[in-house]
Amino acid sequence: MRALRRFFKRLGSWARTHQDEERLQAEIEEHLAMQTSENLRAGLSPTEARRQAVLKFGGVEAIKEDYRAQKGLPFLETLAQDTRQTLRRLRKAPSFTITAVLTLALGIGATTSIFTLVHAVLLKSLPVANPAELYRLGKESRCCYTGGYSQDREFSLVSYDLYKFLRDNTKGFAELAAFPAPEPLFGVRRAGSSEAAQSYPGEFVSGNYFTMFDIRPYAGRMLTDTDDQASTPPVAVISYRLWQEKYGSDPSVVGSVFNLNDKPFTVVGITPPDFFGDSLRNSPPDFFLPLNTEPFVETDADLNKVDIHWLDLIGRIQPGANPASIEAEMRVELKQWLGSHWGEMSASDRAKFPSQTLYLTPGGAGISSMREQYEHWLLILMTVSGFVLLIVCANVANLMMVRGMERRRQISLSMALGAQAARVIRQPLTESILLSLFGGAAGLLIAFAATRLILHFAFPAFAGFASVPISASPSMPVLLFAFITSLVTGIAFGIAPAWMATRVDPIEALRGASRSTAGAGSLPRKTLVVLQAALSLVLLSASGLLTAALHNLENQNFGFEQDRRIVAKMNPRLAGYRTDQLSLLYRRIHDSIASIPGASSVALCLYAPLSGGAWGSGVWVDGHPPPGPKDDNSSLWDRVTAGYFDVMGTPIIKGRGISEQDTATSRNVAVINEAFARKFFGNEDPIGKRFGRKPGASREFEVVGVAKDARYVTFSLGRPSGPFFFLPEAQAEYSQGNLGSLFLHDIVILTRPQVNLSIVQVRQAMASVDPNLPVISIRTLREQVATQFTQQRLIARLTSFFGILSLLLASIGLYGLTAYNAGRRVNEIGLRMALGANRGQVVALVLRGAFGLILFGLFIGLPLTFAAGRFLGSQLYGMNPYNPVTTLVAVLALGLSALAASLIPALRASSISPLEALRTE
């Protein structure tokens, strides 16, 4: 308490220093006067009386010093003094200051920008109350449907039936909520509006979803358990974003009716602005509907299928409950539930029964599929930007050391006069920390701009959809990160120059001869240049590898033509079509678009290549022994209309493609790809063979053709295409399951050569078929393919940018060192030339010094590049990480820029005349 009061008094008196000094002066004068008069009374002479008084009082200056130390805050005072002095010195050297601050801003800005993403994607919790109480089912996120009574590794998706069983029996959860793993789009039209339906992402959620997250409505109310019943009238909750952007914050939205997939829902509430659902994803849901309305909206409902697992679970545990014991409880419940369905289980399900288990993991971040997806590349970028920051540190340290050299005389003078080493260190350290704080402030601006740019490229938003809920503006943790990074950076590049500053021998320095300092401080600077060379080599070869991998990806043989192809996306579900109306709809769409003057041919399919989806199933081949429980007999498949392969430009290698002769009444046929033929038929001729998608139905389809392998799925891009088969749309099995596969999404249009088909024409053609059918997007196939590699392109470009930046910085560092060394060796060079050395020899002398360092950098950097290749791993899509070509290119790039950086000072050194050089002595 007393210490605190004293601190404030000191703070106060520090502010009125001048006044207090006067007071002390007056008191001392008074004191001396009194003592003098007393001495006079004792009989001393006036002079002697005064002298004795002063003697008795003691050293006035020492007392004043002591008084000042008592009075103010010496630490703050010297800090302020140092800061003032440093600012003055920095102002006097504007070019140094600007260079240093800009360099630092680049380094800190790059690191902070990547950290903003790392923080948002990897570290941040959902914006809900007490996220630490949330737990979710499953260690990894899976999508989207899985059938049967067994799941590999862990039971992470559940059916509605299993959800209810777990919810009702697990006591440790205060609330356990469920929502489907797939994120559907809904065709949305406000009732009474004349506007065409538009598609928006939405989500079915269990009635306790908002209670579980503890989300309060922005307006109206959130969903409740009462809403989530088959019998209650359908209601929905709309996102704040859509309400604001699309409906202009119209308060009458709450309470009004919206048609979702042509089914009426009453909007009862608006979510709060910062809520984006249960997971961070590219386009957060705009509508939340009760889970029990799923059969009402979807033709092919999954809610009441006991063995279709499609729900993710997140729950809030009871305060103080132990998640481990809840997990144990749920494992028992899972076994009980599976046991109660023993009769329906297949042989392979029964065999896997003992190993069935589940895991609870912290769910504060939601279903973190984005986290898994981006973790590796964010890690790569964080490492890369860290390297850049290191190089920046080395560069600025180098600049500081040169400055330190220039100030050696001044420092040795102050040390000779008795300045403390701590005080001498503090000055350059203050300078470096101040510089890096300035750099950090400028870096925040760079980080903001860079983050916006990265977000724009990494998470491209569809028009009208919500964009990824990551903000580029720095949050508190990001600001803190930038501040700490700046501080640490400042200390990192300041400590060596500061330490070197005190390593001066006062006498030697005072001797004044420039030659006496030769050699000192050269080793640390050389080390820095070697370090920079090594780091930039690593970054260069990493960016080379990533760029080469991207090039391979983009220029692979996709198995289809990209030119002159346009893909329009739609979803007949969103306009409320029934399955029996679909064939006619497809026919009308085909004819309407084919009649556009520029269109050459048209085909529809479930999924066009690389559009982000595919259906999978098992394969049973007629005449082959059935696969065992461990055998992988899976294949992907697509449903297409006649002429599809011609429109796509996929060559048919054997037999024929899907054509008009395949009708509902003709035999059921399939076209397979080469990988399918290899996997299931080996050396046999597949044409005329039969296979099916269920055990005991192995005569379902007859193979009529083999198509060339084509890239359809957007994952496993580093591996060859897997097995795939194509079924004719005309032979859709309306009576069976898989009804969802009847809704074709993609329309592929082949345009005539040299014709530019406008989007408006396509939209008009679609609207003439049905104005209620929303067209989700129209783009060229080339664009669709290119967007698949957005992430790879971004990371390759960023790494290349960082690589070039680091090369530039390293070259500047080398240039600075070489120029400085050459300058210091002017005498020696002059002497050598006087003794007969020619210009070439002098150039070689200087270059030798520079290239010695670069060679050393290569020596350290090369093993690191191999480590970097391994670290990049899966980002290289199967490319060999020890690629001699990229390494060689990186080495050459480094060598050439080193040559450029050192040749200039070398040539300058060789052009001095010996006479002049010797005179500078």
Added chain:
Amino acid sequence: MSPMKEKKDVLQGTLALMVLKTLDVLGPLHGYAIARRIEQISGELLSVNQGTLYPVLLKLEQEGSIASEWGASENNRKARFYRLTRGGRKQLQAESRGWEQTAAIIGRFFVLKADDLK
């Protein structure tokens, strides 16, 4: 902090106690009078530079133990007078108690003979 400074701090501690006691007994005094008083009582045993008193006075004032104001001295000169505050009186009481205790304990050790511990 260097050891030299520590030594001074110890000295300042005792000096502060002396200042407080002096002001307690004699009422408001100016700096010179305090210095003279301490000299007289310690019987010149304490050879302190008079000047060291002023930093101590400042510290005590900052801590709120004493207060000061300008006034006129005996021979009508302008002088700064220091007086004990209520907090200072309390501090003095607490510290003198502590000091007496310490002195008593140390005193007991000094009269200790070998026999006493048998």
